[in-house]
Amino acid sequence: NAGVMQNPRHLVRRRGQEARLRCSPMKGHSHVYWYRQLPEEGLKFMVYLQKENIIDESGMPKERFSAEFPKEGPSILRIQQVVRGDSAAYFCASSPGTGGNIQYFGAGTRLSVL
Amino acid sequence: DAKTTQPTSMDCAEGRAANLPCNHSTISGNEYVYWYRQIHSQGPQYIIHGLKNNETNEMASLIITEDRKSSTLILPHATLRDTAVYYCIVRLNNNDMRFGAGTRLTVKP
Numbered sequence: 001n002a003g004v005m006q007n008p009r010h011l012v013r014r015r016g017q018e019a020r021l022r023c024s025p026m027k028g029h030s031h032v033y034w035y036r037q038l039p040e041e042g043l044k045f046m047v048y049l050q051k052e053n054i055i056d057e058s059g060m061p062k063e064r065f066s067a068e069f070p071k072e073g074p075s076i077l078r079i080q081q082v083v084r085g086d087s088a089a090y091f092c093a094s095s096p097g098t099g100g101n102i103q104y105f106g107a108g109t110r111l112s113v114l
Numbered sequence: 115d116a117k118t119t120q121p122t123s124m125d126c127a128e129g130r131a132a133n134l135p136c137n138h139s140t141i142s143g144n145e146y147v148y149w150y151r152q153i154h155s156q157g158p159q160y161i162i163h164g165l166k167n168n169e170t171n172e173m174a175s176l177i178i179t180e181d182r183k184s185s186t187l188i189l190p191h192a193t194l195r196d197t198a199v200y201y202c203i204v205r206l207n208n209n210d211m212r213f214g215a216g217t218r219l220t221v222k223p
Contacts, residue, residue, distance in 0.1 A: 041215075042201065042216060043211075044213070045211065091158070093157075103160070103211065105157035105158045108155070110155075
């Protein structure tokens with residue numbers, strides 16, 4: 001049973017470009033969470049999605065960031081017009097549902113903005 | 115969500131038990147205590163969680179005080195590979211988890 005798969009593992013973008021980060025949850029999991037970790041800091045919650053629905057996006061920056069979890073395929077975190085401050089590790093987690101379910105994390109995508 | 119307080123760093127000798135404390139004095143009755151760790155720059159790894167009772171699994175034991183205002187994660191026989199940042203998280207039965215700064219545990223030979 002494969003774990004949470006994130007790709008790419010490393011992504012380099014120039015300022016102003018778009019970054020697309022993908023997350024495939026564990027088999028049987030229908031809930032996906034995105035977190036961001038700046039260097040030397042803890043993880044910060046960004047968004048929680050179920051299939052085709054955004055449930056909680058209270059941690060998402062108001063502009064340039066969006067997330068989706070389509071009926072088919074992986075969850076996508078999209079960052080438009082990246083800036084140097086977007087450089088961070090982005091982690092995805094999945095769980096089978098709510099109610100205290102354990103979140104299992106992927107290995108992360110490290111975004112570097114030049 | 116309730117906040118947690120953890121020491122910034124701790125050392126432990128290899129083979130000895132590592133006891134990592136966590137204070138969560140404002141925890142509410144339906145909030146769970148979760149522990150994760152992050153080794154180097156890897157994704158966080160689930161360790162254990164509990165509500166009221168002490169819990170044990172193959173990785174660790176979790177001791178929660180009777181008033182639930184604090185807890186201790188115990189790694190019974192620490193190895194060098196247990197060197198990591200350990201996060202104590204208090205979580206409602208909902209969605210996001212609020213990671214603090216955690217405790218940086220260094221296991222020394």
